[in-house]
Amino acid sequence: MPDLVLVRPDEGVTSVQLNRPGSRNALDLPLLEELLARLTAVCLDNTTHVLILHGAGDGFCAGADLSLIAGVASTTDPVAAFNPACETFQKVIHLLATSPKVTVAALHGFALGAGLDLALACDLRLAAAGTQLACSYVRYGLVPDGGATWALPRLIGLGPAMAMLLSGDPVDTEGAYRLGLIHRRVANGRHLEEAQHWAADLSQRSRAAQAAIKRLARVDPRLTLSAALKEEREAQRRLLADREPFRYLSSKPAEH
Secondary structure, eight states: OOOSEEEEEETTEEEEEEOOGGGTTOBOHHHHHHHHHHHHHHHHOTTOOEEEEEESTTOSBOOBOHHHHHHHHTSSOHHHHHHHHHHHHHHHHHHHHHOSSEEEEEEOSEEETHHHHHHHHSSEEEEETTOEEEOGGGGGTOOOOSSHHHHHHHHHOHHHHHHHHHHOOOEEHHHHHHHTSOSEEEOTTOHHHHHHHHHHHHTTSOHHHHHHHHHHHTSOTTSOHHHHHHHHHHHHHHHHHTTOTHHHHTTSOSOO
16 A cells, blocks of 8 residues: 655655545545654654645645545544544644744645645645645535634635635635745746745755744734744844854844
């Protein structure tokens, strides 16, 4: 049986590929467990600076495997039956969002439901032309369980987020770019190549500073400005104490 997740390290940039193309990379429990194990190993690997998440075959990820939902529905306790997959999925989401690695989602074809959640958990997203992105849970009588109700309003604003969440309707690459859902649009078939170029550039920046920025940017938005400034000051203090900026200043112009 082929690996459900393929990992390819290359000079500080590690590509992690969902490898269930015959099922459109739909997420079932075996895939989720393998994805969590592989991502955990990559995030503990000091040689990896940037992580690229992408999918094999026709698209990124079609969401949860419908056979998983059907199997849960046929049990006497669907909540208990669903818990292992849900808990594993949420661990994957949390790991992508909080890892000190820079995470890039390279999308093509489709990123639907839980697949969109995976992309939203990454720091940066690019999509090939024609990619369809949808928060499709509502079409199956479900709510997002991978963070979309938290991430989408923060990312694109409450109004557009509510439209996506309540309808389940897809947006294409152009629409997603206009909303701010993705950061870059690329030609069809070039999503992975362009992600690798972007990752190589990102890997030239300070790892410690990027990790601190990730922590700060994901702080509770209800914090007051004073509290946010305090968090930033403390992060800056740690970087200076570790002499992190001085590794970069000698070869950079005197500007931020």
